Amino acid sequence: MRILLSFMQDSGAAPHAIPAYRFWTYYIKNGIEESGMKWMEIPGLDWAAGMVPYEKDPALEQWKQQAWTQTIDYIKTNRQLFDIFLCYLYPKQIDINAIKQIRAMGVPCVNFYCDNIRSFSKLPSEFKIFDLVWVPEFEALNMYQTAGVAHINLPMPMWVAPEYRTLPVRETGAITFIGSKDYLRAQLLANVIDKGLPVQITGTGWHNENESATVLPASNLSAKINNQLQLIRQTGLKAFAAYHVKRFNKQDQVLINAENLFEKPDFDEYIRLSRESMITLGINRVPTFYGFGKNMLTYSRLRDLEAPMLGACYLTEYTKGLTYLYELGTDVETYADADELVLKSRELARSESRRKQLRIKSQQKALGAHSIPESLQKIKTRLFN
Incomplete structure (x- = not known):
């Protein structure tokens, strides 16, 4: 299958x-190549630039006009060179008329989107224009079914280099969490540390790093107002109010001892920590502002594929979606709360053979059944069988 790709590429x-x-671009391109399929892209088109402006910003409309005109012209000239158009587009980036034109030229259009349940209370109408939407979260499937949007439930597109697809040759004694900081993660980790579990925490935000690639652009008053209006349009007034109540809640003021906090690792250290830690932790809870009483959502994240692919001994937070990815207790271990996290960590720390079994089983499952080549083959079958 030959794929015209729009997957967060930039200049x-x-x-x-x-x-x-x-x-995302790195993962999907390598996964396509490994599958034996081919990708091509529209020369010079900066798809990620469409993520920068706020909704209704004139700069966004200008980007859409330029990007989709360039796309339509390219497809008209090169239609014979590819079979599908595979995208990762947010609703604000989508030009419905452009997608209609592409489909009219006989090109099936497939859009990947993750964080569905975190982003939407109601599925955006823009997604209805695609022949198929690649949905990684099991928890989001009902939203697509209710909206009547054609979809396929496949794992997130994760790819690791072949040199990391073996078991680590050494194991440290560390219990490690790698991930950006939010108050739910901080609460959970502070709780388990208070219970005596010596977790090493690293990632963006724990030391207040100034990461240019993750800092939102400064906005003027008009942009802030537009952004707040968009939040209301997307989530509703009740959710908007709940969001601001929680934003100022003191629950995010969680203190963690300095000895448990480590500097954000570079790429090589990130890989080493994931592979060689005695236990690598996953946390699947995320903050939500869809209600006053509910503080979080849980769903399987990209880390639930990456860590097993790297050969980690992986202990992650339970979500129903995990039961469709792994045999729990055999491939990966899960916990439901802080007490179970501490209990299972201590059990795993006592059993080297158990840790090795988890490394082997989860890596085999993730690299096999949940790889990008497997997902692309299922998309091909769905579209052309």
């Missing part, structure tokens, strides 16, 4: 001032 210069995104 290749300095990254845009939006949350980290370049890994």
